[in-house]
Amino acid sequence: xxxxxxxxxxxxxxxxxxxxxxxxxxxxxxxxxxxxxxxxxxxxxxxxxxxxxxxxxxxxxxxxxxxxxxxxxxxxxxxxxxxxxxxxxxxxxxxxxxxxxxxxxxxxxxxx
Amino acid sequence: xxxxxxxxxxxxxxxxxxxxxxxxxxxxxxxxxxxxxxxxxxxxxxxxxxxxxxxxxxxxxxxxxxxxxxxxxxxxxxxxxxxxxxxxxxxxxxxxxxxxxxxxxxxxxxxxxxxxxxxxxxxxxxxxxxxxxxxxxxxxxxxxxxx
Numbered sequence: 001x002x003x004x005x006x007x008x009x010x011x012x013x014x015x016x017x018x019x020x021x022x023x024x025x026x027x028x029x030x031x032x033x034x035x036x037x038x039x040x041x042x043x044x045x046x047x048x049x050x051x052x053x054x055x056x057x058x059x060x061x062x063x064x065x066x067x068x069x070x071x072x073x074x075x076x077x078x079x080x081x082x083x084x085x086x087x088x089x090x091x092x093x094x095x096x097x098x099x100x101x102x103x104x105x106x107x108x109x110x111x112x
Numbered sequence: 113x114x115x116x117x118x119x120x121x122x123x124x125x126x127x128x129x130x131x132x133x134x135x136x137x138x139x140x141x142x143x144x145x146x147x148x149x150x151x152x153x154x155x156x157x158x159x160x161x162x163x164x165x166x167x168x169x170x171x172x173x174x175x176x177x178x179x180x181x182x183x184x185x186x187x188x189x190x191x192x193x194x195x196x197x198x199x200x201x202x203x204x205x206x207x208x209x210x211x212x213x214x215x216x217x218x219x220x221x222x223x224x225x226x227x228x229x230x231x232x233x234x235x236x237x238x239x240x241x242x243x244x245x246x247x248x249x250x251x252x253x254x255x256x257x258x259x
Contacts, residue, residue, distance in 0.1 A: 040178060
């Protein structure tokens with residue numbers, strides 16, 4: 001017999017119905033998450049729902065790729081003559097990609 | 113009728129339905145059917161899991177456990193009190209009984225053993241397996257498990 005409960009985890013503490021459970025957490029990160037606890041006899045395991053993290057990761061990657069596409073398009077549009085000057089928006093565009101990378105790195109650190 | 117008490121959870125297995133009626137009439141309490149056995153009304157809806165500090169029937173659970181109700185009660189050290197008809201902590205039972213060895217079974221000096229009772233040497237009975245002989249109105253114990 002096995003019981004399954006919906007549960008939440010924050011800071012390494014698993015709770016269900018407002019009660020704290022002593023459960024093994026199948027995750028490496030410490031971010032807040034929702035998921036399920038599987039209880040068999042006296043052993044409980046918390047399984048986080050990783051769908052939200054996956055969605056966020058994909059969104060950030062998509063934004064990064066979109067920005068890279070714009071940069072490359074701008075570079076390509078400026079390659080019409082002997083000039084070696086970069087596009088005027090290059091510095092700003094690179095800063096945006098750097099910010100997106102930082103967000104992904106932060107997300108990785110909080111991965112559940 | 114076979115009477116099994118496992119970790120303070122009582123289960124009754126009659127061979128004939130009349131046994132239940134006679135048993136309840138003699139002891140003046142009710143039994144309700146649950147699956148293939150009968151039990152006390154208070155235990156019929158005993159949950160199959162407990163979470164620490166969450167109410168388990170009338171007590172607050174002190175163990176995280178899932179399983180049959182008697183397994184959950186065992187993990188929490190709760191027993192059903194026949195007189196008060198609620199759960200009590202196993203260690204709170206202070207009844208002392210004697211099991212008389214007849215050669216092929218043990219006969220207690222009470223008509224029904226309260227789970228958690230102590231024997232003369234101070235060992236606490238947490239489970240037992242028995243048959244209730246209705247002709248003699250006597251419980252005949254064939255197995256005992258101590259805490």
